[in-house]
Amino acid sequence: MDWFPVWLSLRVALTATALTLLAGVPTALLLARKRFPGRNVLEAMVVLPLVLPPTVLGYYLLVVIGSRGPVGQALAAVGVEFAFTWGAAVLAACVGSIALVIKSAQAGFETVDRQLEQAARTLGRSEWSVFWSVTLPLAWRSVLAGAVLAFCRALGEFGITLMVAGNIPGRTQTLPLAIYDRVQAAQMGEANALALIAVAVVVVLLFGLSRVARLRY
Amino acid sequence: MRCPLLPAVALAWLALGSGPARAAEPPPLTVFAAADLVFAFKEIVPRFEKALGVRVTLVLGSTGQLAQQIEHGGPADVFFAADQAFVDRLVAERVLLGETRALYAQGRIVLATARAIGWKLTELRDLTGPNVRHVAIANPAHAPYGKAAEEALRKAGVWDAVRPKLVYGENIRHTLQFLQTGAAEAGIVALSVATVPEIDWVPIDPRLHAPLNQATAVVRRSPRPELGLAFIQFVNGPEGRPIMKRYGFLLPGEF
Numbered sequence: 001m002d003w004f005p006v007w008l009s010l011r012v013a014l015t016a017t018a019l020t021l022l023a024g025v026p027t028a029l030l031l032a033r034k035r036f037p038g039r040n041v042l043e044a045m046v047v048l049p050l051v052l053p054p055t056v057l058g059y060y061l062l063v064v065i066g067s068r069g070p071v072g073q074a075l076a077a078v079g080v081e082f083a084f085t086w087g088a089a090v091l092a093a094c095v096g097s098i099a100l101v102i103k104s105a106q107a108g109f110e111t112v113d114r115q116l117e118q119a120a121r122t123l124g125r126s127e128w129s130v131f132w133s134v135t136l137p138l139a140w141r142s143v144l145a146g147a148v149l150a151f152c153r154a155l156g157e158f159g160i161t162l163m164v165a166g167n168i169p170g171r172t173q174t175l176p177l178a179i180y181d182r183v184q185a186a187q188m189g190e191a192n193a194l195a196l197i198a199v200a201v202v203v204v205l206l207f208g209l210s211r212v213a214r215l216r217y
Numbered sequence: 218m219r220c221p222l223l224p225a226v227a228l229a230w231l232a233l234g235s236g237p238a239r240a241a242e243p244p245p246l247t248v249f250a251a252a253d254l255v256f257a258f259k260e261i262v263p264r265f266e267k268a269l270g271v272r273v274t275l276v277l278g279s280t281g282q283l284a285q286q287i288e289h290g291g292p293a294d295v296f297f298a299a300d301q302a303f304v305d306r307l308v309a310e311r312v313l314l315g316e317t318r319a320l321y322a323q324g325r326i327v328l329a330t331a332r333a334i335g336w337k338l339t340e341l342r343d344l345t346g347p348n349v350r351h352v353a354i355a356n357p358a359h360a361p362y363g364k365a366a367e368e369a370l371r372k373a374g375v376w377d378a379v380r381p382k383l384v385y386g387e388n389i390r391h392t393l394q395f396l397q398t399g400a401a402e403a404g405i406v407a408l409s410v411a412t413v414p415e416i417d418w419v420p421i422d423p424r425l426h427a428p429l430n431q432a433t434a435v436v437r438r439s440p441r442p443e444l445g446l447a448f449i450q451f452v453n454g455p456e457g458r459p460i461m462k463r464y465g466f467l468l469p470g471e472f
Binding site: 010011014015018059062063066067068069072081083084162163166167168169170171181183184185186 | 229230245247252255256259274275276277278282285286288289290291292390391394413438
C-alpha cells in the first residue's frame with residue numbers, strides 16, 4: 001500500500017495546527033478581552049469558513065492564490081508557486097480549522113477570573129508574563145480542546161484541499177483525498193485500510209492527550 | 218507553561234518531513250482526466266509508462282473542477298474532458314494548445330438498475346413506475362453525462378414524472394455509487410463505468426441526447442508538450458483504442 005497520503009496528511013495537519021494556534025490564540029484573546037470597532041465583523045469572519053461550503057471556499061482561495069490571482073502572481077514574480085503544493089494543503093487545513101481554535105480558546109479566556117490577572121499585575125508582572133503564568137494555565141484545557149478539534153478537522157479536510165491543492169497522487173493527495181480516489185476507482189479494500197488508519201491516528205492522539213492531561217492536573 | 222507536548226510535536230514534524238521525500242527523478246507527466254475515464258485510464262496509463270519509459274500521474278475529477286484548476290495554474294500537462302465544450306473554452310482562453318486538440322471518444326449513457334432490488338428496467342418509461350422511488354443521474358447543471366440524461370428523459374417524455382425522484386451525483390462515478398449502494402433503485406450512468414457487479418443496464422438510444430463528444434488537449438504551460446501529445450496519440454492509437462472500446466466508448470472515426 002502507498003503510505004504517502006498518511007505521511008502527507010500527518011505533516012499537513014500538524015503544521016496547520018501549529019499555525020492555527022499561533023494565529024488563533026492571540027485572536028481569541030483579543031476577542032475575549034477587548035471591545036473595539038469592527039469586533040463583531042471580526043467574530044463573524046472567524047466563523048465564516050464553517051458556514052461556507054468547503055468547495056466554494058476552495059474556489060475563492062484558488063482565484064486568489066492561483067496563477068491568475070493577485071497573490072499567485074505576486075508569488076510567481078519571486079519564483080514561488082503556491083497553489084497545488086503541500087503548502088496549499090496546509091493553507092486549506094488552516095482555513096478550515098482556525099475557527100475551532102479561536103472559538104474554544106475565546107470561551108476559555110472568557111471564563112478566566114479577571115481578578116487573578118489583576119492580582120498578578122499588582123505584583124508587578126508584565127502583560128506578557130500575566131498571559132503565560134495566569135491566563136493561559138487557567139484556560140489551557142479550552143485551548144487544548146480547540147487544538148485537538150483543529151487537528152482532527154485538518155486531518156479530515158477535503159473540499160478546500162481538493163480545489164487549491166488538487167488531488168495529485170504523490171504530491172498533494174492527502175488521506176481523505178486518497179480515500180475518495182480509491183472509492184471512486186472501486187478499490188474498496190485500500191479505501192477501507194486508509195480509513196482505518198485515519199481512525200487509528202485519531203484514537204492514538206486522543207488517548208495520548210488524555211494521558212498527558214491526567215499527568216499534569 | 219512548559220508543555221511536554223511541544224518537543225514531541227516538533228520531532229514528529231521533522232520525522233514526517235523525511236517521510237514523503239521521493240527520489241530525484243524527472244517529474245511525471247500529469248494527466249487531468251474526467252471521472253468517466255477512471256477504469257479505462259487505469260489500464261492505459263501503465264501501458265503508456267512501459268512503452269515510453271516515463272511516469273504518469275493520473276488526476277481524476279469532475280470535468281468542470283479540473284478545468285477550473287487548469288485555468289488557475291493547475292500543474293496538468295494534458296487535459297481529458299468528458300465534454301468538448303470545456304476544452305474549446307480553454308483553447309479560446311489560450312490555456313490549452315489549440316493545435317493539439319483532438320476528439321478521443323464519444324460517451325454513451327445507459328439505463329441502470331441496482332441488482333439488489335431484484336428486477337430490471339428495460340426502458341426509460343419504467344422509471345415512472347411506483348416501484349422506482351429514487352433515480353440517480355449526474356448533476357445536469359455541470360456534469361456532461363447528467364446533461365445527456367436530462368435530455369434523454371425529456372425526449373422520452375418522462376422528465377416531469379421522473380423529476381421528483383431524481384437524486385444528483387456530483388459526477389458520473391458518484392452517481393454510480395448511489396446505484397451500487399442501492400440508495401437509488403435506478404439511474405442513468407455512463408456506459409464506461411457501468412460494468413460493475415452491483416448493477417444491470419440497458420443502453421439508451423443515443424438519438425435521445427446530443428452527442429457526448431469528449432475532447433483533449435495539451436496544456437500551454439506544460440514544460441513537455443511533446444510528451445503530452447504522445448499520450449493523446451497513445452490513447453487514440455492502436456494500444457489505447459481497443460481499451461477505450463472495451464469500456465464502451467465510441468471512438469473517433471466511428472461516430
